[in-house]
Amino acid sequence: MAADTAHAAEAAAHGFDLLPIVILLAAAVVAVPLFKRLGLGSVLGYLAAGLAIGPFGLALFSDAQTILHVAELGVVMFLFIIGLEMQPSRLWAMRGEIFGLGAAQVGGAIALLICVGLALGYPVAASFVAGTGFVLTSTAIVMQMLDERRAMGLPKGRRIIAILLLEDLAIVPLLALTAFLAPGGEAVSMTDRLISVAIGLGAIIGLILAGRYLLDPMFRLLGRAKAREVMTAAALLVVLGAALAMQTAGLSMAMGAFLAGVLLSESSFRHQLEADVEPFRGVLLGLFFLGVGMALDLNIVAANLGLIAISVTAYMTLKMIVIYAVARLFRSSNAEAVERAVLMAQGGEFAFVLYAAAASVGIIDATSNAILTAIIIVSMVLTPIMIILHDRFMPRAADRADDLDVADNLSASVLMIGFGRFGQIVSQPLFANGCTISLIDTDTIAIRESMAFGFKIYYGDGTRLDILHAAGAQDARMIIVATDDRETTLKIVELVKAEFPHIPLLARAFDREHAIELVNARADYQVRETFESALVMAEEALRRLEVDEEAIGDIMDETRRRDQERFDIDICNGVYASRHLIQGNVPVEDRDRYIVKPSDGR
Template sequence: MNLLPTLALLTAAVLLVPLFRRAGLGSVLGYLVAGVVIGPFGLGLIGDTQVVLHVAELGVTLLMFLIGLELQPRRLWALRREVVGLGALQVVSVATVAGLIAYLLGLSALAAGLVGLALAMSSTAYILPLLSERHELTSRFGRESFAILLFQDVSVIPILVLLALLGAGGEAPPGWPALAAVLGLLLAGRPAMGLVFRYVARFAGQSGRELFTAAALLAAVGIAVGLETLHLSASLGAFLAGVLLADSEFRHELEASIEPFETLLLGLFFMAIGMGINLGLAAQMPLQVIGLGVGILLLKGLVLYAARRLVGGQAELARPLAVMMATGGEFAFVLFTVALNAQLLASRQAALLTLGVALSMALAPLLLKAHDYLERRRAARQTPPYSTIDDPAKSVVIAGFGRVGQVVGRMLNARNIEYTALDISPEQVDFVRKFGNKVYYGDAGKLSLLNAAKVGEARLFVLAVDDVEASMRIAGLMRRHFPHVPILARARNRAHYMRLRELEIDMVERETWGSSVTMGKMALHNLDPGQDVERLAELFVRHDQALLERQQALLNDQAELIKVSISARAELSDILQSDAEQRAGLEPDRH
């Protein structure tokens, strides 16, 4: 058995992919470069890339299964306008422009249309993890990006089916048996697969996770192979299997079981694509390859920006959306392969297009970094001046008028206690003012603003800023210049709590502490309604406060801090046991 190719694949992935992720260039590009390095146009450690590609195509199949699992009806309904509207807008507009250019350059109408659709695709494997890392998935542009990617992923299915109907690759188009199989799958697939998974869960038990994983792979691959034998796409079969299980009780277990295989095999797929990148062609035509890669980014970005603006999107929304979606996508490689097998593209044309898409994926992180830099410059120029505070001194000054500061302010309003509210976010200030609240825009970490807010005459300063370092800077400023003003501070966590206490701030409240204790009491009561959860919570809170005081004294001694934290668990158990025994001894004998 020759394990050298396997060793080369794993070594290249382990060495290169972490470097690319660390550099912010994404794992997809790392896999592509790893494939180039070990492929026939690199070091030549692997010659037959088709063997690797056939195995790695299972990764695409599993990716479509996971996409199907995400398509819960409720989620689709919530995103219906974005998915159908924006998704179709992006795909149709980019595909039309790119296809027209390809047709004018000499491709046939069918080939130009396929190239246009392939170039309209963006990389789900690159964009979604990036949005998650940047905490932008829940932003409006993040939701729109997800909706467009979702439409693209789903649109690949009818594209592949349409190619099969047109006889792409010389295969017979699907007929009535294929349609009957799809209808049968939609009607009976979910109960049948549910029966299989319940059988596995019942007889395998807790120790049979590997059997559940095998059943999940069987569902995805089995249906994919079944439809493929009927001249339909294997991706369509896997996608339908995922959709059928999207609302089942097994959904999360299926995702956890499949995802490691999908990630690894999808990585192999990208490496196989990288092995097929013709470096010789890139050396022969460097300007064409670079021009194609840059042209893909510019074409997709400009077309989507213009289209989004035409349907009412603000420039602040259209810009990041266009930049994020400008990259080429992994499904372009799949469609180029189909076009090559169907003889719609010549080998040299497919290789050049593959190089262009790969280069666009390589340049996309650099484009995003340039966009972020320009946005920071633009924001610095457009930042409004701090508000002028001309009100008389108030009893309370609140720094940070977000979710915590607003609750404090509402309670003060209920008692007709006037306050001055400060917030560093102009968007937050504008939003809060719409509801009739008077809040001033400014940085409470600036002494000039604190003086303008007449903090020195306040009876209480509420520090409700959520950024830890900004909170510490404001607290230090208050202690130095207004030591006589009491401070009520919000702490993000234990470490922040102890840092605030180091500044001799006595009134510090951990923001999630109260709700966490309440949820703990509810959990205990739900499990055992007869126990005295109030007494238990009282002892727990008292013990935790004492532990905080001990940890405070050891704040700069990491080793001792760890020891105290570990021993505290056993101490709490002893305290609860001792209290239970003592209370049992005080209860009257009922016999």
Template sequence: MLLGAAVIAVPLFKRFGLGSVLGYLAAGLLLGPSGIGLISDPESVLTTAELGVVMFLFIIGLEMEPSKLWALRKQIFGLGVVQVATCGALLTGVGVLLGFAPVVAFIFGMGFVLTSTAIVMQILGERGELTSDSGQKMVSILLLEDLAIVPLLAVVAILAPSGTEDSLFTRFAGFGIALGAILLLIFLGRRIMNPFFALLASTKLREVMTAAALLVVLGAALLFQASGLSMAMGAFLAGVLLSTSTFKHQLEADVEPFRGILLGLFFLAVGMSLNLSIVAENWAIIAMSVVAYMLVKALAIYVIARLLKSSHGEALERAVLMGQGGEFAFVLYTTAATAGLIDGPTNAIFTATVIVSMVLTPFFIIGLRYVMPKAAEQSMDGVETANGLSSKVLLIGFGRFGQIASQPLLAMRHSVSIIDNDTEMVRVAAQLGFKVYYGDGTRLDILRAAGAGTAEVILICTDKKEQTTRIAELLRDEFPLARVMARAFDRGHAIELINASVDYQLREVFESALAFGGEAIQRLGATAEEAEEVIDGVRDRDRQRLELQMAGDLRAGGRDLLISNAVEQAREGGVAVSEEDVEEQVAKSTAPGHPA
């Protein structure tokens, strides 16, 4: 029944531009007690469906290598803390104004602060914005909010009416158990998991690797749950620990289908959990709470974003996407009810308020499209997807660069498979006589379908740095025998690609700029031989600088070589400079954060 409802409702809602999340919620509402009543116990479904959120956090963790996580520390513990603290204080005040006792208002407000990770991640994932700057900021805030559930549960325990010495000891013991669980998972992730997966990979049995991937995700979640922590955070930490593993892409491919189904099941369960009879009985307080909490939270998020230099559009989008409550509020409210801080009816009102806010969010996002219209979704009419390709050469990305790079290969009659993720480009290429297949090269399943496993040479000609690096890393880990050539954006990106083990990289404007400069000096009187010699010298010095940067050493001998090269190049051009002048420029250009 659940699968049938999802298969019918989600495509229908997507067709009308209402989004997949709203489709799941509507289908769940229809099946639940407030609808036709085919499922009378939504809680039983919700308990299992929460594994969808767990697996989603595991996949996010796989993308968050420790170095990336460390780079986001200011956003997680800076922006995240500011937003949670500010929104928590404001929403607690709103609760007091609505007539709740201060402690109850605090629990209500802090629960509503915890945004729905599932909804925001799903929407960002559908848009392909998880790795964008604005997406990374939202992911960082969500991670901090997921972490915040741990101290909030501790605060609930402290505020609970029973305050004996035994309970105080129990709380400290619980803290120790939680810390032990974190250390145990870190030890297992760093020492045990990689050899474990290497052993299983040697069996060449795909289903065993899938079972092992699920074992790791569910095992980490169970360990954290048993320790009083968040299941989702356990899975996320497991993902982070495996993010540098050679098996990470395989793990992602194995878990992804389960993640998608279970996350859809989670939204169905949330829809079923909306009890319309409770909403009808308490409609006034719930309506006031939904309006007040969503409005105050959204305004606070917008103001914080603007104060921290985000654009109006980015701040507005973050406010709309993160203005609702989330699934971790259910955990906080249930714990507070068990501890005797709130009664059953109050818990039902709080839960209904959060669910209504989650249901309303997709509608607000639709409204946001009219305020800030996004690019229309790509039509797949007349577009063939990549499947079962097996050419000698695989070319990924058929933009300006890829079109030119393909011509020598086609002129030599090499068999070339071309994929691109822009449907309009695929159709235009067909009109020009090129056979281009639709496919996203950042997905492992698409690379397999496009023939990456049998291709002798793979050309990455995509125009986005992050996309190119991601594809290079996938190819390095999953298809190590293929020779990979990549288009680099700049020197820093070239170093990233070299670290990703590409066989050849070329900055997209480097050779054309050299040819342009060579033509310029010929028009100023240089012979063709002189121009070629100068260009060869520039190319050689650039190679030396790149090697020095790869070694991370622009000091001592590296700095001396850079200065002498610069002086020599200037004098060849007829410009008289001293080494002191160049020294000053080098000091500026090698300063931390400088693009040179």
């Protein structure tokens, strides 16, 4: 205590104390890249860093709760950004998932998780609070995991977000039930409860009206001032103001930020708002995970190791059973149901609020609150580990090719290897001309998605000679290689020209250097995947600059001629010319052949 006082006095004497901020940033900068390099994910890195610098590690911080309270703003800003992506029409379309899927999962989990406390001999009220708190999933962890897995915009990601939104809404009635279950809670009048509900609804309506009629005009006015820092301040004001309004009304801060984001989702300033808030969101969300790691009281864990181990195991197992069962009931695939169960198995940050409220009204004591908090934090720490194990030992159903047709005795005028975004476009004129095409690919997800649109695609690896024969390469009039991996494409071209040298071969090139490699491998024709689209963009740019159409044609012809000339020189020299230009190896007098320089006055 004396040391803390001396440190505070020293900080006051020398101004603002930067040391805690430097320590937090250093812990994150060291731990997160290390854990990601080891394949353990950023969340586990933050949690481990927080534990290392917290009261039960190096003891560089003594009050983790203060950091947690500030860092909760990271969750708030995360929900605001999610809201910006959820237009009201899209949110309305999700109403069935929010109030159907979400309510089924929350209700089923509450009913089952209460049984854990009862089985351990705790009273009904305490068992209800303990189990209900664990039902509320960690929005911060799940959102971060969805973001890292790039699943936020996928249907399975939207279903998880819908459940999280319902859980955020559920905190309000759960807090009311906690007050009712408290000793003497029955004495609270119905009038008081109705007033609380009315305040909450009034806050939501007020926020909606403000968003509908005030926010967009305000940002339009600030935009005319052309002061970027003021726009950033206004964005933070909207997020924090909405969160404060909801918190004052007894609702979730995150819910307020989410509503603010939804109300601004159709604003012309949406993208700028997202760019302004994103850096704060990332830093504060990382700080939240650091705070969670610091808050893990190892003394409580050691003193109640058996109880915590049993509770964590029971809560997480039962919750996963409910999540899986509800997912399957709502016709999700087995793979999606398992993934959702693993992602959402932990307790969340809203449990801390519920447990604190229960402790304040006498349902649980301070020791029980500390134990329950430790149970939640341990489940949070275990979640990234469980996801790693899931990804390692639970193969995605979509990655298995057992149910796909394998290339065998195919026959068509054209064999196309690779049917991604490039191959799909190439195929359209050929199909329109009545050509028959045999399509093979190794991307099982792409195969299934394309088959849903009526394409017949066979599973086959174009780098294997036996697969090429089975796909009918020897009888095809033409082979098109449209794979999106440069090494794979080059390997296929070399194999095809070695085995079927007289069959015309067209190949997709990644860039100029790759195109030269394909020519050297004797591809009959290659095209850089962005070359023609870039020229079309340039042509349209000239047209919108009101350049004469005849001049545009001449310019584009000259550009193509120069590019082909440079390309031919590269082939003859056996070098990648642009690399030599950068290194200064091309004589000055020859550079005009390589680069089109801007003309004076143009």
